Every structure is written in C-alpha cells, then in structure tokens.
Amino acid sequence: MQIGATTSVTTPQAAPGIDWINLASGALSLVNQQRLADTNIKRAKQGLPPIKLSDIPGATPTVEVGVERGTRDLIFWGGVGAVALIGANMCLKRRRK
Numbered sequence: 047m048q049i050g051a052t053t054s055v056t057t058p059q060a061a062p063g064i065d066w067i068n069l070a071s072g073a074l075s076l077v078n079q080q081r082l083a084d085t086n087i088k089r090a091k092q093g094l095p096p097i098k099l100s101d102i103p104g105a106t107p108t109v110e111v112g113v114e115r116g117t118r119d120l121i122f123w124g125g126v127g128a129v130a131l132i133g134a135n136m137c138l139k140r141r142r143k
Contacts, residue, residue: 078099086096113121
C-alpha cells in the first residue's frame with residue numbers, strides 16, 4: 047500500500063427498483079385473498095354467507111394513535127398561553143396608535 051492511498055469499502059445492496067418487503071407483503075396478501083375466496087366458494091355451496099376479511103380478527107392491520115393525558119394537557123395549556131400572548135400583543139399595539 048502506498049502512503050496517502052485511500053481504500054473504499056462498499057456494502058452490498060439490493061438490486062435497484064426491487065422492494066423486497068413490499069413484494070413479500072403483496073405475495074402474502076394475494077395468498078390470503080385466494081384462501082378467502084376458496085373458503086367463500088365452499089361456504090356458498092353450503093348455503094352459508096360469505097366471510098369478509100374484516101370479520102377475521104388480526105387479518106387487517108390496525109393502528110392506534112393516542113396522546114397521554116399529561117401531553118394532552120401540556121398542548122392545551124400551551125395553546126391557551128399562545129392565544130393569551132397574541133391577544134395581549136394585539137391590545138398593546140392598539141394602545142400605541
């Protein structure tokens with residue numbers, strides 16, 4: 047190695063344009079839809095109503111978003127304080143004119 051020479055290390059990356067997570071998720075979704083369709087065909091032959099994907103617990107992803115009580119109170123009182131400061135500023139500007 048020569049003095050002052052630099053070396054570079056490259057890390058292997060996935061092929062451009064391929065998102066493996068979305069690809070796997072789409073394949074799994076397709077398999078689940080096919081299974082549900084097959085099950086509903088069997089149920090229809092038996093005279094039973096079809097099953098909806100939303101009727102199966104855990105089949106559809108859910109996201110719950112919330113704010114803790116302390117954070118909610120801080121946001122509320124911060125907003126009240128901001129409105130009070132804006133109101134006081136407006137009143138002081140009127141008095142100066």
